[in-house]
Amino acid sequence: MKEKNSNNIIHEWNIIDTPSREEIIKEEYNHCSLCGEELMFTHNTDFRFLKVEEEAECMSCGVRHKKDHHILQ
Ligand SMILES: [Zn+2]
Numbered sequence: 001m002k003e004k005n006s007n008n009i010i011h012e013w014n015i016i017d018t019p020s021r022e023e024i025i026k027e028e029y030n031h032c033s034l035c036g037e038e039l040m041f042t043h044n045t046d047f048r049f050l051k052v053e054e055e056a057e058c059m060s061c062g063v064r065h066k067k068d069h070h071i072l073q
Contacts, residue, residue, distance in 0.1 A: 032058035032065075039065065045072075 019027070032039055037060035044053040054067035 029067075032061065032063060034058070034063055035061045037061070041067075 030039055031037065035058065037058055039056035039058055042055050042057065044055065045051075046053065050072040052070040052072060054070065056065040056067055057063070058065070
């Protein structure tokens with residue numbers, strides 16, 4: 001009986017799915033830092049300077065988040 005209880009505990013631990021570091025970072029990146037709503041991304045490509053400006057806008061509170069600038073190869 002005692003052995004069965006410990007088996008149940010081990011089984012419970014296996015069910016718990018902890019998010020990876022990458023998943024947490026991605027989650028923070030895709031969501032508004034103010035209200036936590038999902039962000040809408042827009043990419044403005046500037047061909048004169050060969051760069052892409054990534055902008056994220058929150059549909060809920062209207063906050064704009066400037067994201068990374070990518071240099072085109
Ligand atoms: Zn927001």
